[in-house]
Amino acid sequence: MAGRILHLSDIHFGCENKDAVEAVLNLAQNEAFDLIAITGDITQFGRQDEFDAAAAFVRALPGPTLLTPGNHDVPYATPGRLFSPFARYKQAFGDPWLTRHDAPGFSARAFNSARGTQVRLNWSKGSVWPDQARVAGDELKAAPEGAFRIVLCHHPLMEVTGGPMTGNVRGGSMAVGILARRGVDAILTGHVHTAFAHALPPEDKRTIAIGAATLSRRERGQPAGFNIIEWDEGCITVMAQGWTGSHFETIRTWALDRKR
Numbered sequence: 597m598a599g600r601i602l603h604l605s606d607i608h609f610g611c612e613n614k615d616a617v618e619a620v621l622n623l624a625q626n627e628a629f630d631l632i633a634i635t636g637d638i639t640q641f642g643r644q645d646e647f648d649a650a651a652a653f654v655r656a657l658p659g660p661t662l663l664t665p666g667n668h669d670v671p672y673a674t675p676g677r678l679f680s681p682f683a684r685y686k687q688a689f690g691d692p693w694l695t696r697h698d699a700p701g702f703s704a705r706a707f708n709s710a711r712g713t714q715v716r717l718n719w720s721k722g723s724v725w726p727d728q729a730r731v732a733g734d735e736l737k738a739a740p741e742g743a744f745r746i747v748l749c750h751h752p753l754m755e756v757t758g759g760p761m762t763g764n765v766r767g768g769s770m771a772v773g774i775l776a777r778r779g780v781d782a783i784l785t786g787h788v789h790t791a792f793a794h795a796l797p798p799e800d801k802r803t804i805a806i807g808a809a810t811l812s813r814r815e816r817g818q819p820a821g822f823n824i825i826e827w828d829e830g831c832i833t834v835m836a837q838g839w840t841g842s843h844f845e846t847i848r849t850w851a852l853d854r855k856r
């Protein structure tokens with residue numbers, strides 16, 4: 597089995613790169629993808645008008661789409677952030693905590709690594725509870741032999757070497773171990789606004805971390821962009837696309853061995 601995924605992240609509606617977003621929509625409507633994965637920060641300040649724009653964008657996408665919230669997708673101020681941080685996200689996109697996509701030879705789970713508040717000063721950082729990783733991992737493990745298994749969440753679960761910022765995810769390396777032991781092929785994330793792909797440390801060295809750049813104007817040393825991810829029986833190929841100002845072009849490609 598082989599397939600391809602359109603991996604978008606950090607569109608930050610309210611602060612989106614309008615030309616780049618329009619070009620991505622055009623691409624999505626004219627090429628075939630097995631899944632369109634959106635790994636959080638779909639809004640800038642979690643405002644209703646931003647969610648309305650984000651929902652219109654997602655409705656215009658063809659084919660299966662799987663989303664997860666990011667730290668920007670909660671109301672910027674209390675009391676919404678305190679008492680119902682994901683109410684607007686839920687109204688626009690459904691369950692913020694765990695969503696699923698299953699097709700022949702391919703299974704994906706999206707879980708929420710963002711929190712409205714945390715017991716630490718920086719609430720933008722990530723957090724994963726052991727049960728989140730266990731439930732998603734167990735469901736993926738139950739997929740048929742040879743299926744391509746992926747997880748989506750917003751924050752990179754382990755730090756990105758040389759990245760422009762940290763995810764500092766509580767429970768991140770624990771979650772990676774749980775997912776790797778259950779045969780997860782790849783973990784797709786956003787948050788740092790730069791593209792990357794590398795094998796994660798756990799014993800099998802075959803669970804791949806994949807990050808997508810931003811489609812907003814909040815660039816961090818890399819142009820606005822997204823990833824095209826292709827897989828077959830032996831390989832995962834990640835093609836990072838960068839916005840030139842008029843069109844996208846491939847700015848970097850990684851080809852990594854697939855878990856067997």
Ligand SMILES: [Fe+2]
Pocket residue numbers: 606608637666668787788789810
């Ligand atoms: Fe972001």
